[in-house]
Amino acid sequence: MGGTSAQTTRSWGYAILITLAAGHLAGRILSAEYVLEPSLHRPAERWEDPRRPWPISPPPALPFYSSNDRARWATIRALVEQGTYSVGYRLEYPPFGELSHLQAQAVLLCRALGTGTLFIITPNFIPPILPPPLYSDHGILFEPGYTSVDRVLHPQTKRYYSSKPPLLPTLIAGEYWLIRWLFGWSLTERPMLVAKIVLFTWNWLPFLLYLVLMSKLIEYYGQTDWGRLFSMGAASWATFLSTFSVTLNNHTQAATGLVFGLYPFLQIWRQGESNRELSFIPTDSRHRQWWYYCLAGLFAGWTACNELPALLIVVGFACLLMWRNVLLTIVFYIPAALLPIAGFAYTNYLALGEWWPAYEKFGSIWYEYPGSYWAVRRGIDAAREPVWLYMVHLLVGHHGIFSLSPVFLLSLVSIVCPKISNPGSPSSYKVLLIGTGVVSLIVFLFYTVYVYYALKTSNYGGWTSGPRWFFWLIPLWLLSMLPAADWLAATRTRRFLGYILLAWSAVSVAHPAWNPWRHPWLYNWMEALGWIRY
DSSP states (O other): OOHHHHHHHHHHHHHHHHHHHHHHHHHHHHTOOOOOOGGGEEOTTOTTOOSEEOOSSOOOOOSOOSHHHHHHHHHHHIIIIISSSOOEEEEEOOOOTTOOHHHHHHHHHHHHHTOOOOOOOBTTBOOSOOOOOSEEEESGGGSTTTOOSOEEEOTTTOEEEESSOSHHHHHHHHHHHHHHHHHOOOTTTSHHHHHHHHHIIIIIHHHHHHHHHHHHHHHHHOOSHHHHHHHHHHHHHSSHHHHGGGSOOSHHHHHHHHHHHHHHHHHHHTTTSOSSOOSSSOTTOGGGHHHHHHHHHHHHHHHHHHSGGGHHHHHHHHHHHHHHOHHHIIIIIHHHHHHHHHHHHHHHHHHHSSSSOGGGGTTSTTTSOTTOGGGGOOGGGGOOOOHHHHHHHHHTSTTOHHHHOGGGHHHHHHHHOTTTSOTTOOHHHHHHHHHHHHHHHHHHHIIIIIHHHHSOOOOTTSSOSSOGGGGGGHHHHHHHTHHHHHHHTTSHHHHHHHHHHHHHHHHHHHSOOSOSSSOOHHHHHHHHTTSOOO
16 A cells, blocks of 8 residues: 555554444443452351452442542542541540450450450450450441542541542542532442443543544554554553553553643654644644643643652653753643642642652551551562562563563564664654653662562552553553564564464453453463462
8 A cells, every 4th residue: 555545544444443442441331340259259157268258248239349449439429428538437445544455345345245244364265256446437438339448547537548649539529529410410329320421531531532642643653554553453452551441540541641741742842853744733833832832741740640650751751842942841831740740739638638649658557557458468468579570570470561461572672672663763753762661661660679678568559450550651662662563564474473462462451351450360370370379
């Protein structure tokens, strides 16, 4: 194919891929519902089995999949229905002088039995039935369907808060308030309807726009028909962004936000490179350039609010845009970038009375209070292994970037092999390749070195079907794979290799059919063989 005819045909191909992906995701959102898997539960009477017990009665029908998204939904409910960020509270009973905690429980038991007898607690005698601890927990977070371990307890006020940053729930609470005001629908009475409206607004629509912009970028930077369609197919069907778009989370928000910021950034950087159009707005409309700076800053800041390591993008864009126009960068880009970041800090202050997010307190009494899950972590949340092994598993192991999504091996090849990258690529693409390599390396070292030693955790993001801390980098990896994809297009053997990488990646994406907050198929396979035990 050649010229305009080939471009038109590719446009049809992009449209078909996007339409199928949008329809598939819409169907998954419409059917979203938490499902109990028998393999993850035990019979109620088998106390020795470490799995959670099979419930006696069915849980409420809700599209909330894990502690992660339940904590966010609880905050949304609390804001609209109670006017507070607090999702629960703890009542502590009066102290019992010098008595130990166990003795105090025995006193409560005696009182409950209506006797005056005081049990003497010894190693040889502990009352067979003890009352609850000297506290009780209440609130949204302790209602059926909303229980979550992703919470912190304010040590002074004894009020619970989600450990997730409150900016995203605050914005979604605005939509929930509007739905409640217009139609009278609430998360308490019609949770399936309200939650799915929110998922369509905040997950489906951004993902659709993300694919449209990705098709524009792939068309501009790609060199071959096959390479372009291959990369677009990977974007539509072979990344974890579609997997996680059925649940309320920050990772898909960061990834789509990155593309929404990257697109105007590249509009500015690529001026004068080619006559090919990248956008809907002609590049010679210089009086509209300030919009590009504003949009690049706004969405770069939004990306950082959802993934703090993405502050690298905010700073990187600022430095590169300074090279283009210092004045426009200072007047438009920087204030726009600071707007969501200021909202992030301010909503955190409204919630906790502190500017820093709650997870900055990981390991403190905010997390490890009496009765907290994080004080007695188990399973993968308690994982602690040598840092080198942690790195291996995050690259090619059970949560590996390349073992679960081997299509990104093409991105690595494009970045580290200059001979693969087309020497005639425009300067903006060379900046993109170098930037992707640098940012990816820094983010990987942040999670495998800083987080490992500073927070003393190596839990792979807990229960998750993929390496979720790196999901926001997926758009950069997709664009970076173009030179290697064009190289594969040259022969049938290479294309066949590309099909294998694509199919393998699609398997990993489709595996967590019922719940994205489940272990990857490689993890389950290794666990079944006895290779790993957490």
